[in-house]
Amino acid sequence: MSNDPKKGTPKDSHYARLRRAHREEKTGGAPAFRSRPKIAPGEGPANGLVRLYGLHTVRAALDNPNRRIRSMMVTRNAQERLGIPDLNALPFGAELVEPRDIDKLTGSDAVHQGVLVEAEPLKPKRLDALGDSNLVLVLDQVTDPHNVGAILRSAVAFGAGALITTARHSPQESGVLAKSASGALEHIDHIEVKNLADALGELHKAGFQTIGLDSDGPAELEKTFSGDRIALVLGAEGKGLRQRTRETVTALARLDMPGSIRSLNVSNAAAVALYAVRRFLG
DSSP states (O other): OOOOTTTOOGGGSHHHHHHHHHHHHHTTTSOOOTTOOOOOOOOOOSTTOEEEESHHHHHHHHHOTTOOEEEEEEOHHHHHHHTOSOGGGSSSEEEEOOHHHHHHHHOTTSOOTTEEEEEOOOOOBOGGGOTTOSEEEEEESOOOHHHHHHHHHHHHHTTOOEEEEESSSSOOOOHHHHHHHTTGGGSSEEEEESOHHHHHHHHHHTTOEEEEEOTTOSEEGGGTOOSSOEEEEEEBTTTBSOHHHHHHSSEEEEOOOOSSOOOOOHHHHHHHHHHHHHHHHO
């Protein structure tokens, strides 16, 4: 590429502009210089609140009538991108800030895109609130918030009616989980149970076929489907499904992977399995 000022320098190339735009989006509009000092996350919110950040995450929270937001920090750029003409018109306190002000709470590694809200966590529902959904996801001690957030995003994309987790050994609602979910947290019911085996039994009574994903499952997933209500059950990274869960599900099945790698990250496996189930259910 020419360095002739009349023809443009590499700094002004199309790709350089894209890279600068990406950095500015990360920080809500302010340039992100390489010399920018790294900031550790600050103390968590008080009074049981959660911090949610990122444009998609906050927009979904604003649009959710069940979400009670207490306060907002937002840059001018993010305010415009969220389509909020007047911060004073919001039903909660909102403060116009610089990106570094949000960094002090989230840490500089968080991709907050210039907006953060503090809100009350959504209340998990009981299993009897499941309704008439024909597809649900069940997580057996999947604890990584990035994975759970990505699973939520796929679940909403493929029309799952609920995500079922145990009260213990499951990640709590957090900014990391919500950011990974990219707004999906506001669009799906979260059902919390005390005993997963008992919950699977209740799903059987409700007409669900429960299928546990296992890389060594005896049959391919697509050849396992039956009935018109399916619950996919996924285990934690590494250890997979617990023995009691394996003994309780209707069937164990594997994803057919002809390549040299025979397993996927749990969030990727969830997306592939959801696609297959949705095609079966129509």
